[in-house]
Amino acid sequence: MLSAETVDVKFGVTYALSEATVEAHEAQVTGLIGPNGAGKTTLFNVITGLQAPTRGRVTIDGEDVTNLKPHIRARKRVARTFQRLEVFGSLTARENILVACEIRNQWDSTSEDPRTVADEILDRVGLREVGNQPVDAMPTGLARLVELGRALAIRPKLLLLDEPGSGLDSSETLGLGQLLTELAEDGMAILLVEHDVELVMRISKEIYVLDFGRVIAHGTPGEVKDNADVQAAYLGAEVPA
Amino acid sequence: MTAFLAYTVIGIATGCIYALTASGLVVTYTTSGIFNFAHGAIGMLMAFTYWQLTVQNGWPQWLALIAVLLVIAPALGALIQRTLMRRLYGASISTTLVITLGLLLAFIGVATVFWDPGEPRSLPEFFAGNRVKVFSIFVSYHQITMITVAVLVAVLLRLFLFRTRIGTAMRAVVDDPELASLNGAAPDRVAMVSWALGAALAGLAGILLAPLVSLDIILLTLLVINGYAAAMVGRLKSLPLTFAGGLALGLAEAHAIGNLPPNILNIAKPALPIFFLYAVLLALPQARLRVGRVVNTHRAPRVASLRESLVAGAGFVAVAAILASVLSPGDLFTAGQGIVFALIMLSLVLLTGYAGQVSLAQMTFVGVGAFAMGKFFGGGSFLGIIAATVLAGIAGAIAALPAIRLQGLYLALSTLAFAQGMSQVFFKNTNVFGFGGRLEVKRPDILGVSFRGDRAFFVLLCVTFALCGIGVLALRRGPFGRRLIAMRESPAACATLGLNLTMTKLAVFSLSSAMAGLAGAFYGGLRGQVGLNDFEMLQSLVLLLLVSVAGINTVTGALMGGLTFGLFPKIQRSLPGIPSLSFLGAGLGAVALGRNPNGWTSDVGPRIARLRKMLRPGDSGTQDGREPEPNVAPAPEAVSSAQR
Numbered sequence: 033m034l035s036a037e038t039v040d041v042k043f044g045v046t047y048a049l050s051e052a053t054v055e056a057h058e059a060q061v062t063g064l065i066g067p068n069g070a071g072k073t074t075l076f077n078v079i080t081g082l083q084a085p086t087r088g089r090v091t092i093d094g095e096d097v098t099n100l101k102p103h104i105r106a107r108k109r110v111a112r113t114f115q116r117l118e119v120f121g122s123l124t125a126r127e128n129i130l131v132a133c134e135i136r137n138q139w140d141s142t143s144e145d146p147r148t149v150a151d152e153i154l155d156r157v158g159l160r161e162v163g164n165q166p167v168d169a170m171p172t173g174l175a176r177l178v179e180l181g182r183a184l185a186i187r188p189k190l191l192l193l194d195e196p197g198s199g200l201d202s203s204e205t206l207g208l209g210q211l212l213t214e215l216a217e218d219g220m221a222i223l224l225v226e227h228d229v230e231l232v233m234r235i236s237k238e239i240y241v242l243d244f245g246r247v248i249a250h251g252t253p254g255e256v257k258d259n260a261d262v263q264a265a266y267l268g269a270e271v272p273a
Numbered sequence: 274m275t276a277f278l279a280y281t282v283i284g285i286a287t288g289c290i291y292a293l294t295a296s297g298l299v300v301t302y303t304t305s306g307i308f309n310f311a312h313g314a315i316g317m318l319m320a321f322t323y324w325q326l327t328v329q330n331g332w333p334q335w336l337a338l339i340a341v342l343l344v345i346a347p348a349l350g351a352l353i354q355r356t357l358m359r360r361l362y363g364a365s366i367s368t369t370l371v372i373t374l375g376l377l378l379a380f381i382g383v384a385t386v387f388w389d390p391g392e393p394r395s396l397p398e399f400f401a402g403n404r405v406k407v408f409s410i411f412v413s414y415h416q417i418t419m420i421t422v423a424v425l426v427a428v429l430l431r432l433f434l435f436r437t438r439i440g441t442a443m444r445a446v447v448d449d450p451e452l453a454s455l456n457g458a459a460p461d462r463v464a465m466v467s468w469a470l471g472a473a474l475a476g477l478a479g480i481l482l483a484p485l486v487s488l489d490i491i492l493l494t495l496l497v498i499n500g501y502a503a504a505m506v507g508r509l510k511s512l513p514l515t516f517a518g519g520l521a522l523g524l525a526e527a528h529a530i531g532n533l534p535p536n537i538l539n540i541a542k543p544a545l546p547i548f549f550l551y552a553v554l555l556a557l558p559q560a561r562l563r564v565g566r567v568v569n570t571h572r573a574p575r576v577a578s579l580r581e582s583l584v585a586g587a588g589f590v591a592v593a594a595i596l597a598s599v600l601s602p603g604d605l606f607t608a609g610q611g612i613v614f615a616l617i618m619l620s621l622v623l624l625t626g627y628a629g630q631v632s633l634a635q636m637t638f639v640g641v642g643a644f645a646m647g648k649f650f651g652g653g654s655f656l657g658i659i660a661a662t663v664l665a666g667i668a669g670a671i672a673a674l675p676a677i678r679l680q681g682l683y684l685a686l687s688t689l690a691f692a693q694g695m696s697q698v699f700f701k702n703t704n705v706f707g708f709g710g711r712l713e714v715k716r717p718d719i720l721g722v723s724f725r726g727d728r729a730f731f732v733l734l735c736v737t738f739a740l741c742g743i744g745v746l747a748l749r750r751g752p753f754g755r756r757l758i759a760m761r762e763s764p765a766a767c768a769t770l771g772l773n774l775t776m777t778k779l780a781v782f783s784l785s786s787a788m789a790g791l792a793g794a795f796y797g798g799l800r801g802q803v804g805l806n807d808f809e810m811l812q813s814l815v816l817l818l819l820v821s822v823a824g825i826n827t828v829t830g831a832l833m834g835g836l837t838f839g840l841f842p843k844i845q846r847s848l849p850g851i852p853s854l855s856f857l858g859a860g861l862g863a864v865a866l867g868r869n870p871n872g873w874t875s876d877v878g879p880r881i882a883r884l885r886k887m888l889r890p891g892d893s894g895t896q897d898g899r900e901p902e903p904n905v906a907p908a909p910e911a912v913s914s915a916q917r
Contacts, residue, residue, distance in 0.1 A: 082767050106771035118766040120759045122573035130753040135772045146752075166572070179766075186770055 033058050033112075033221040034079065034190050039088035041074050041245075047072040049085070051247040056190060056223045061216050063236035063253070064225045067265060070127035070242040072225045073115050076192050079223075080112050081105045092190065107139045111183035115225070117175050121168035125159050125178045126150055128167055131187035140186075149185065157181040158207060177208075190221045197228045207261030209235050233257065241265065275409045280531035281524065282407075286416040288523020289423030290482050291546075293515040294500035295507070296430060297474030301350075302509045304467035307358055307369045308682050312475050317493040318380050319346050319476030319481040324396050334399070341480065342473050350472025352656050354465045357864065365761075366681035367625050368868060374633075374814050375863025377494070381811075382857025383767030384490045390852060394488040396480075404646045419481050426474070427516055434512075439466055491811070495693070499546035499825075501686060505553045515810035522549050545698040550690040554675045554683055571759075574827050574871050582746045582828075585887035593735030597728040607839055609731050609799045615835025616738050616792035618820035619828065623745055624785035625817070626825040627754060630778060631685040633813050634672055634692035638665040638786040640700055640808030642793020646714050647803065653715025658794045665790020666783040668695075673782040678775050692810035700805045710805035715796025741788060742828040757781055807855055817857050818863040824872025833874050 034056040039101045041049040054060040059196045064072055065149075077083035079090055081102035088202050092108050120128050133146035133153075154160045162170065167178050176196050182189055196230040197205050205228060213235050216222055226232050232239060233253040241249040241256055243265040256262055298312050309315075319341050326337040353376065361369050388394070400414030411835035434440035439462070478500065479493060486492055497521070506518025526545045530538060541548075577585065600608060617635055624630050642661035650656040699705055706712040716725045724733045748754045756777060760767050764774055797803045819838050824830020838855070845854045866873060 082765060082769070102765075102768035103771050103773050106769050110769075112769050114766065118763040120762045120766070122762060123758055125754065128753055131752070131759045132770045134752040135756065135759075135767070135770045139771050168572070182766070182770070260515075 033093060034223065035091045035172060036075065036079055037089050037091070039075065039078055039090070040086040040088075041071070041078060041083060041143045042086040047245045049078070051244065052088075052242065052247050054223070054247065055239050056221045057238075058189075058221050059216055059219045060212065060237040061212055061224055061235045063232035063239035064223055064242065065227075065229060065232055065239060066242035066248075069244075071245040072242055073194055074245075075242070076112055076194055076223075076225065079105075080110060106186065109186065109189040110192070111186050111188035111190070113176065113179040113194050113196055114182055115194040117172065119175050119178055119182075123258045124164050124166055124221055125174075125181070126154060126163040126179050127171070129153050129181045129185050132182045136186045153181045153184050156184070157211065171199065173201070173204060176200070184215075188220065190223070191215065192223045194225045195227060196224070197226050197231055205231060276531060277528075278408060279410045280527040282410065282412050282416060284524035284527030285520060286419045286523070287485075287526060288520035289419050290478050290519075291500040291503045291517025291522050293423055293426060293474055293481070294478035295425070295503035295514055295515045297471040297478070298500065298504045299507055299509055299512060299515050300430075300467050300474070301471035302504075304599040305354070305358055305362070305464045307361055307373065308509070309376075309468075309471065310370065310373040311353075311380060312471065313494045313496070314377045314380035314384075315346070315349065315472050315535060316475035316479030316482075318349075318384055318479075319472075320396065320479035320488065320493055321384055321490070323476075323480045324394060324483070324488055325388075328394075338466060338480075341758065342476050346472040346476035347469035350468040350470070350623070351465045352784050353472070354468035358464070358468065359461065360868070364868070365629060366685070367629055367631050367821075367825075370631050370682075370685055371818060371863050371867040373674065375818055375860045375867055377860065378811070378814055378818060378856040379860030379864060381490055381494060382851070382853045382860055385853040386851055386857070390490055396483040396488050397711060399481075401484075402749075415484060422477065423516075424475070424479065427512075427649065430512060438491070453466050484491070499550075501689075502546055502550035502553055505557065505683075505686070508557065518553070522546060525549060527647050540698055540702065542899060544694045546693040547690045547697070550686065550693065551675055554679070554687050554690070557591045557683065568858070571754055572871075574824075574875055576749050576885075577746055577828075578777045579743075579747060579750070582743045589739050589742075590736055594732055602727055605727050605731055606799070607843060608836075609727075609734055609839075610842075611836035611839025612731075612734050612794055612832075612866060613796045613835070614816065614819075614838040615832045616734075616741060616795065617816055618823075618825075618831035618834045619738070619741055619745055620785040620788035620792065621817060621820050622825055622828065622831050623748070623757075623788065624781055626827070626830075628757040628778070628781045629751060630681060630782065631817070632669075632672075632688045632782070632785065633685055633734060633817065634688040634695070635786075635789050635816055636808045636810070636813040637672070637692045637695045638668055638789035639793035639796055640695070640803070641665045641668045642790030643714055643797035643803045643807075644705065644793075645790070646794035646797050647712045650715065653717050653798070655717050658717060658791065661794035662787045662791045665793060666787030668790070669786025670779060670783045672786070673779060677778050677782070684778070689810060692813055696809055699913075700808055706803070706805050710806075711802050712797075713802045714794075714800070716798040717794075730798060734799070737795065741791070742831075746828060753780075791867075797893045800905045811856070815859045818867070819861040820872075822862040822872055824874040826871050829874045830872045834872075 036052065036054045039049050039052045040047060047090050051058065052071065052075060054064065054075065064075070066072055066204055070196040074083060078085050081097070081100060085098065089096055091097065092105070092110060095108070097105050097108065123131065130146055133144075133149045136142070137144075137146055151160075154163050158182055159174065159181060162174060170178070174199055180193065180196055183193075197208055200208060207232055212222055212224065224232060224236065236253060239251065239253055239256045240247055241259070241262050243261075248261045248265060249259040251259070294312065294316060298309060301307065301309050301312075322345060323337055323341045326332040326340060327334055331339070357372060357376070361372060378402045398413065398415035399418045404411045405414070405415040405417070406412075482496055483493060486496065500519065503518035503522050504515055505522065507515030509515070529545055530542060533541060596608065599606065617639055621632070621635060624632055642665045645661040645664045646653070646657040649660040672688050672691035673684060676683040701710070703710070716730050718724065719733075756767070756772065760772070760774060760777055768774055788888075816838065820831055820834035823834035823837065841855045841858070845851075848854055851857060869875070
């Protein structure tokens with residue numbers, strides 16, 4: 033579904049990403065973890081076209097999209113959320129999702145009524161009760177769910193989630209895990225960046241670990257957990273060269 | 274060859290001044306992220322202060338230079354940073370524009386209070402009368418001074434930025450909000466020093482430039498604006514490129530003057546820097562979309578429902594009909610003028626209030642509309658109104674095109690260039706407004722009903738405003754309106770949903786300028802004729818600022834802003850001591866209130882409600898006419914504060 037191949041991103045003299053290769057497949061959650069500043073968000077920006085890579089390429093369904101504009105990539109059904117929230121703050125939760133449905137109706141030939149779709153999504157992410165509140169007045173955790181709902185509105189095949197669980201309490205996190213598993217079961221490819229490693233380990237089929245812009249480990253949750261480099265990166269110990 | 278050399282020297286000298294002023298702009302922009310539109314006005318103000326000290330008060334040049342460039346200008350810059358700019362970090366482009374444009378107009382207004390614009394003044398050149406022969410041409414000492422000073426400043430700036438601690442801190446560019454947030458925002462002291470430095474550079478440019486032109490408030494302010502083009506060459510970041518841009522601009526201008534045939538030159542000369550700016554904007558590569566949404570400092574006002582807006586519209590027209598039958602012709606004209614301005618401001622509600630884009634050329638579109646109304650379909654026909662709307666819509670698209678793919682600031686600059694260019698090339702052209710620069714604009718007959726009489730025309734005007742207001746609100750409630758709000762609040766998120774930002778911006782820009790064109794048809798009809806000076810860029814600024822002060826998010830804001838502006842000529846007559854009352858009023862108002870996009874009109878409703886509640890203690894209805902507050906109290910980690 034998605035493949036980002038040997039991606040470099042250079043800011044000045046430092047590499048935010050260096051030869052990073054990450055793939056995400058249909059019908060599964062792929063975890064992407066790593067310490068702060070490892071390059072996770074930069075990778076999302078490269079995939080969605082908000083950041084041009086210095087080197088490397090991005091393909092979606094086998095098609096090279098490296099030089100396509102963000103909105104054209106989105107039309108290939110790639111949706112995302114943002115680590116630093118990018119909600120439409122003065123609109124209500126429902127309007128946030130509704131406007132996304134309406135934008136999709138512009139480029140997607142569909143006869144779906146955006147209002148019906150928006151209400152379905154509100155139910156699905158559990159925001160029905162606060163649907164008429166302006167998002168600016170919501171706690172961060174709920175606003176993250178608004179972003180998730182908004183991303184779902186374009187009926188993505190590939191969904192990039194940048195720390196959707198931060199700001200959620202433990203029962204809400206459980207609900208989120210459940211929702212993501214269901215979405216994957218429906219066939220969606222999900223790339224999940226999340227600090228809650230327990231959540232990632234539980235729902236991901238495959239996990240990539242980034243550190244200093246490099247992929248230092250890749251495998252099943254079990255393999256990644258036992259990897260010495262990963263433990264070193266997370267515990268701050270010296271990484272063997 | 275001699276002529277070529279002579280023009281080259283003139284070009285280099287002028288280019289040096291552009292480079293000076295532009296580098297001041299770049300220094301403040303990179304450290305505070307705010308593009309200072311008042312830069313030109315600071316240069317003008319300092320040139321006048323210098324003139325006051327030397328020519329009027331007889332101070333020696335060196336003492337006046339020290340006083341102006343090392344004391345007054347830096348103090349002014351630092352003061353602006355401390356009192357105004359410090360609070361604007363992270364604010365939307367429309368807010369920072371409104372505040373700095375407010376300063377620009379306020380400075381012009383202040384200058385006219387101290388220095389009567391009617392009185393001719395001139396500033397002598399440095400080492401006046403002295404010149405030296407280089408090869409075959411004479412170079413004045415003043416020109417040599419200009420070049421030397423610019424080179425010196427370039428060297429000193431380089432040393433300052435690379436060899437001093439504070440200079441190094443300044444280079445920590447704030448152009449990338451993401452990066453800035455990682456490094457922590459530029460410390461206040463750095464920003465203050467940069468604003469002091471920027472103001473001093475503007476002052477230096479003003480003082481060196483003033484002797485070459487007459488000491489005229491508007492002219493000098495606009496000349497320094499020409500330096501903006503040079504700053505664009507450096508993409509508001511690179512000082513070497515900015516200097517190169519300044520020189521290129523100066524040389525292009527001088528050689529154009531030397532080589533263009535006089536008939537073209539007369540038209541094109543004042544607009545040359547503007548064409549340059551336009552060309553640079555066209556050549557700028559597309560900047561990447563930045564993540565980092567605008568933080569809302571004020572809660573958006575509730576949007577009226579269709580029923581509410583229909584009732585309000587009908588009430589408005591009813592009041593207008595009554596007023597039309599009781600007001601004197603003079604008062605009817607004043608009120609009509611207010612409604613026309615309100616209609617123009619309504620176009621800004623759509624563009625700036627909803628979509629977050631800024632146009633500094635709204636009066637230009639009004640002029641295009643008035644022109645179409647006067648010239649096409651025999652003048653004063655219903656088709657003329659349609660033509661005015663369509664033509665202005667096309668003009669809007671043309672104005673926006675070079676910068677539509679860039680960010681808001683560049684779009685605003687592009688419209689500024691368009692407004693200046695149009696005023697020089699189009700409105701001042703005798704083929705456009707005819708000999709004498711006045712074009713007759715008749716009032717229309719619609720479906721056999723004549724609206725030529727003052728009263729009928731006033732009612733027609735009010736009906737048009739009501740319909741447009743209802744239309745704008747309907748648009749806001751619909752899908753297009755939601756898209757505009759979404760685009761204003763997070764362009765990056767919109768793009769990742771598949772929205773074509775360029776087309777959306779182009780659509781709203783055309784729609785807004787079309788509405789301004791419609792207002793232009795009425796502007797002309799109301800006055801009976803329009804003149805070449807009616808559509809100056811500065812008037813567009815006044816309009817933008819006044820509607821920002823009244824409330825750029827709401828139809829009520831547009832109406833109140835328009836009526837206020839309509840009253841200005843009346844107030845002006847009773848205050849002859851303040852020649853540019855509209856500049857001063859709009860400028861100071863914007864500086865004081867421009868941070869609240871909902872404007873002062875948004876405070877009126879809640880105040881009345883509170884008053885009512887005080888009078889009727891038993892009433893427990895909603896307090897401010899909004900939906901009841903949600904039951905969930907915004908937690909400390911509420912979104913808005915977390916993003917700040």
